[in-house]
Amino acid sequence: MRFLKLSFVIPFIICSLILSSSTTIYAAPLSRLYSTEATANTYKAVLLTDIEKIIQGSMAKRENTVVIKYKGSTNKLLDVISGYISKAIEADEYLNYSYRNVNMSYKAYGKDVTITLKFSYYESALEMKYVDQKVKAILTKIIKPGMNDHEKVKAVHDYLVLNLAYDTRLMNNSPYSALTTGITACNGYAMLVYKMLKELDIEVRLISGTASSQAFNTQNHAWNMVKLDGYWYHLDATWDDPVPDESGRVLYDYYLLTDKEIAKNHDWKTGGVNGEEKPYPVASTSYFTLLQTKLATVNEANKYMELMNALELQYLLPEYTATNLTELSEMIKYQFANYKKDFSIRYTGKTNDLVSNLRQLIYKSAEEKKVRSWSFGSTPYIRGTTANDQLINIADIVYQ
Secondary structure (H helix, E strand, C coil): CEEEEEEEECCCCCCCCCCCCCCCCCCCCCCCCCCCCCCCEEEEECCHHHHHHHHHHHHHCCCCEEEEEEECCCCCHHHHHHHHHHHHHHHCHHHHHHEEEEEEEEEEECCEEEEEEEEEECCCHHHHHHHHHHHHHHHHHHCCCCCCHHHHHHHHHHHHHHHCEECCCCCCCCHHHHHHHCEECHHHHHHHHHHHHHHCCCCEEEEEEEECCCCCCCEEEEEEEEEECCEEEEECCCCCCCCCCCCCCCCCCCEEECHHHHCCCEECCCCCCCCCCCCCCCCCCCHHHHHHHHHHHCCCHHHHHHHHHHCCHHHHCHHHEECCHHHHHHHHHHHHHCCCCCEEEEECCCHHHHHHHHHHHHHHHHHHCCEEEEEEEEEECCCCCCCCCEEEEEEEEEEC
C-alpha cells in the first residue's frame, strides 16, 4: 500500500484601510453555521477528467470532506489534483475568495486509489446559502424601479458603507460575518459588492493586491472592479467607509476610479495576491468623463447630474476650480456676494501658497462683502487632476 499526503494552501488576504487619528477597536464573536453532515461526500471516478468535475462540483457546494474512488495511475496525482483546484478557483472568483486551503492524501492498492480531500473555507455551505438569501432581500429593498446601472452600483456601495463597520482586529472577514455582525474586513466588503452586483447582472470583478496609507504600512487588500457602459472602474467600499465608523456618512474617494487614480495608494499585479486570478481589465477612462458624456447624450440627464453632485465630481468643472490665489479670491467674493450659506471650491495652485495665504484671503473677501463670521478648512481632493488638489470648504456663514 502507498500513502501520500500534501497540504495545498492559498494565502489569506489581510486588509488595509485608511484610519483616522482615533481608532475604535471592533470585536464581535462570529457565530458560524456548519453543516450537520457527519460523513464524507464519496464519489467514483473512472478518468482524471471525472476527478476534475467532482472537484468543481464539490467546491461549488463547499463540501468539506471529499472522497474519490478512482482506478488509475498515481503518477503525479496530487500535482494534477492541485491543478484542478487552481482551475476551479480561477473560474469562480467568489469561490477563490471563500477558499482557505485543502489537505490532500491518497491510499493506493494496486490500481484502486482512494483520494481524500479535506477543504477549508472562510464561508461554509450554510453560510453561503444565508448570504445568498440575505443579498436578495437587501436588493429588493434598495433597488427601485427605473434605476439605471449607475444608480444601482451607488445603491449597493452606499448600503454596505452605511450598514457595515470595518473590523480593525481583522477577526471577521467574510460576507457572512458582515451580514450577521455588521463588522468585517476587506474581503467581506468586496465579496458582498461582487455578490450583489452579480445578482443585478452588472459586470464585476474581485481584485487583490496591496494598499497603503499614512496610517498603515503596505498590506494585502481586496476591492472590486465594475464595468459600466463598456468602461471598467475600481471600487473600494472598504476605503469609502470611515474609521471609526460614522453613522450616516459615506465617502466616495475610492468610487469608480481609473487605474491611474487608484494607483496613488493601491497596487496589484496579474494573478492577484495568490496568483490564481484572471488578468484584470484596464481602467483608463475617468468616471467624470463618462458622466459628462451621459449628460450630453441621454434623456436621463437629471439622474446623472445628481450622481455627479453626490460624488462631488462637479468640482472638476471650471466654474468650481481656482488655479491660483487671484482666481480663488474672486470666486470667494462671488459666493459671498450671492449670500451663500456654505460653498466649496477646488484649488489646483501651489499648496504652499494656499497654506500661508488662505486665512487672510478669506478675511479680506469677507470684509469687502460684509460677512460677519464663518468657518473654513481645506481637505485633499482625491478625485483631482493633480496630487496637490485641495477642496476649500467655507461654511457657517453669517452676513451682516
